[in-house]
Amino acid sequence: MNETNWHRKDLLGIAELSAAEIELILDTAESFREVAERPIKKVPTLRGKTVINLFFEASTRTRSSFEIAEKRLSADGLNFSSSSSALVKGESLVDTARNLQAMSPDLIVIRHGHPGVPHRLARLLEAGVINAGDGAHEHPTQALLDAFTIRQHKGQIGGLRVAIIGDIEHSRVVRSNIHLLQKLGASVVVAGPRTMMPVGIEGLGVDVAYSLDEALDGADVVMMLRIQLERQGRPLIPSIKEYFSLFGLTRDRLGLANEDAIVMHPGPMNRGVEIASDVADGPESVILAQVANGVAVRMAILYLLSGVRGAA
Amino acid sequence: MSLVIQGGRVVDPSQKVDGFLDLRVEEGTVVEVGEGLSVPDGAEVYDAGGKVVAPGLIDIHVHLREPGHEYKETVASGTRAAAKGGFTAVACMANTSPVNDCRSVTEHILSEAERHGRARVYPIGAVSLGMEGKSLSNIGDMVAAGAVAISDDGLPVSNAELMRRALLYTQHYDIPVIQHAEDLDLSGGGVMHEGEWSTRLGLPGIPGSAEDVMVARDLLLAADTQGRYHVAHLSTGRSLDLVREAKARGLGVTCEVTPHHLLLTDEEVAKSGFSTDCKMKPPLRSETDRQRLLEGLVDGTIDAIASDHAPHHPDEKDESFSCAPFGIVGLETTLSLCLDRLVRPGILTLSRLIDLLSWGPARALGLPGGTLAVGSLADITLIDLDATLTIDRDTFVSRSRNTPFAGWELQGRAVATFLAGELVS
Ligand SMILES: [Zn+2]
Numbered sequence: 016m017n018e019t020n021w022h023r024k025d026l027l028g029i030a031e032l033s034a035a036e037i038e039l040i041l042d043t044a045e046s047f048r049e050v051a052e053r054p055i056k057k058v059p060t061l062r063g064k065t066v067i068n069l070f071f072e073a074s075t076r077t078r079s080s081f082e083i084a085e086k087r088l089s090a091d092g093l094n095f096s097s098s099s100s101a102l103v104k105g106e107s108l109v110d111t112a113r114n115l116q117a118m119s120p121d122l123i124v125i126r127h128g129h130p131g132v133p134h135r136l137a138r139l140l141e142a143g144v145i146n147a148g149d150g151a152h153e154h155p156t157q158a159l160l161d162a163f164t165i166r167q168h169k170g171q172i173g174g175l176r177v178a179i180i181g182d183i184e185h186s187r188v189v190r191s192n193i194h195l196l197q198k199l200g201a202s203v204v205v206a207g208p209r210t211m212m213p214v215g216i217e218g219l220g221v222d223v224a225y226s227l228d229e230a231l232d233g234a235d236v237v238m239m240l241r242i243q244l245e246r247q248g249r250p251l252i253p254s255i256k257e258y259f260s261l262f263g264l265t266r267d268r269l270g271l272a273n274e275d276a277i278v279m280h281p282g283p284m285n286r287g288v289e290i291a292s293d294v295a296d297g298p299e300s301v302i303l304a305q306v307a308n309g310v311a312v313r314m315a316i317l318y319l320l321s322g323v324r325g326a327a
Numbered sequence: 328m329s330l331v332i333q334g335g336r337v338v339d340p341s342q343k344v345d346g347f348l349d350l351r352v353e354e355g356t357v358v359e360v361g362e363g364l365s366v367p368d369g370a371e372v373y374d375a376g377g378k379v380v381a382p383g384l385i386d387i388h389v390h391l392r393e394p395g396h397e398y399k400e401t402v403a404s405g406t407r408a409a410a411k412g413g414f415t416a417v418a419c420m421a422n423t424s425p426v427n428d429c430r431s432v433t434e435h436i437l438s439e440a441e442r443h444g445r446a447r448v449y450p451i452g453a454v455s456l457g458m459e460g461k462s463l464s465n466i467g468d469m470v471a472a473g474a475v476a477i478s479d480d481g482l483p484v485s486n487a488e489l490m491r492r493a494l495l496y497t498q499h500y501d502i503p504v505i506q507h508a509e510d511l512d513l514s515g516g517g518v519m520h521e522g523e524w525s526t527r528l529g530l531p532g533i534p535g536s537a538e539d540v541m542v543a544r545d546l547l548l549a550a551d552t553q554g555r556y557h558v559a560h561l562s563t564g565r566s567l568d569l570v571r572e573a574k575a576r577g578l579g580v581t582c583e584v585t586p587h588h589l590l591l592t593d594e595e596v597a598k599s600g601f602s603t604d605c606k607m608k609p610p611l612r613s614e615t616d617r618q619r620l621l622e623g624l625v626d627g628t629i630d631a632i633a634s635d636h637a638p639h640h641p642d643e644k645d646e647s648f649s650c651a652p653f654g655i656v657g658l659e660t661t662l663s664l665c666l667d668r669l670v671r672p673g674i675l676t677l678s679r680l681i682d683l684l685s686w687g688p689a690r691a692l693g694l695p696g697g698t699l700a701v702g703s704l705a706d707i708t709l710i711d712l713d714a715t716l717t718i719d720r721d722t723f724v725s726r727s728r729n730t731p732f733a734g735w736e737l738q739g740r741a742v743a744t745f746l747a748g749e750l751v752s
Pocket of ligand 1: 481559
């Protein structure tokens, strides 16, 4: 493992990472994966390090994944969520940052509903900041665990065709994945209802399809996104039923993708809304592998950012 | 009291004058402009030393925040910022607390200006009572007290019927209705221009059409009513086309643009790392829009450059991009930005810029000044085209600091302002 290439205090997004940095994280995660297979799933790597999990937005999945990663690395993890009194509504971001800094954490994992908040905190804090999702902007650890999972099943990412389907406009998972997959040489097509397609998305170098069939044609990886009927009261789609008939992934339609295509979903899934149950549970599905890999990838990120040198 | 300003380059677009001339002022009025004027006994002499002598600059879109938000700005601090920036007059918006929708608020603003003002203050009354968009405010009373226009700026007049009535009723007083053109349904919860950058940053976008549909609607109403209509902080190429076409049809339509829409684009939100000093309404638009606004300056479609000076306390701006209030300050930066970034590269002539900052805005709102013609107000701005400055928000005399231009190194700035012949800055 060659961690000498890692210089960043923070992991804020994929947009600013080089392909080499991405590969370093993925390679590092590889060596942490086997920790989960040990009878005692714990290494002393981050003993004595304090990690604060700061979740301004509900997220059982990502938070649990980070918590497990922290525990397996023997770090001291603390959870602050928007429901706890530590995050008082009305306290300014700057004050929150100052209060956190006063506790001298080594790393802060932050999820916030507004783009740019982790970046702001990163500039204000000495601690390393890990973006666990900022609004519809980036979700770098999700893209990294997705890439890890694709590599695991496909051998490499370069040359693959990846179709991402759903609410493209409101998805942070899409943006981080577009950056990452392209940096590692995959081609990306995004598809979804026109009301969920953000203006100027072609500028990110992706193909845009407005039908599921077109997006699936030639796809090696099919990534489905969670759908919400409306956002902030804005009309986006008439009904779940219509969505499923237009963009729901069924076994029949999956046949349009390449023969050995894999199916992914960042969770939590809406069965029968964006994905049929027999696909979600079918042999192409790597959805549970994504969850398992999330822990290894987050261990790698915590490790690299903590500046610890030496083998895991 | 008599004053002779000697040895300056008088640039007065209202009279198409640009030459080395002297200027004599008596009792606050310009009485003579010419070469080698004799100095009467007892007259004060001001040596302009080859600097530009321009009509006092006028900013027709300023938020002075008084009454109600004095922690952001006051009439005193705002007019001090104006004078420092070369402005001898400002028109101030009605979104104070209480709203300037009646005579007593207008009078309060004017009495503060009388007591502490370093520049002339022209209050703009609200279109609707409480800026609630329902019923007409006390327009006649406010005009009698000194209001020069009406606007619900900060908010648009969304109700088309209210806009129609306002365009009709204001004709009794020959004042314009100033519209902050924004369809609130289309702008929704948007915080920046909708385009590739909002998509990259995952920030909700405000489409250009949010402005365009409102301008288009209002121009139809202006045509029907023959009222006077002024578009505040016009920001899109398409709105500009609509105004250009309306002017060609002879409608009484005018518009202003801000320095930030002329000099910055939506990419700045990314480049600045989500700086809330890049958050304003309308939002920084695309490069295409920006280029088209520059064309509108040159071809005369745009009547005025106005800052939309919108002070906010640092604590308010110190928030996430999504939560921070919209708006930036501009009185202390407008002139230097325009001189350095529009005149020096040859986009505008000096005379055209001064037109956009004096005679143009004066005509748009029907204000006195903006000219050095004999018999006019002796409001004068002296400009040194060679003096340089670096924008440093800590030196602002405004109470607020919210500017995206901090650190910009610029050439050209105001070095003195005279208000009715008195040196005030
Ligand atoms: Zn406005």
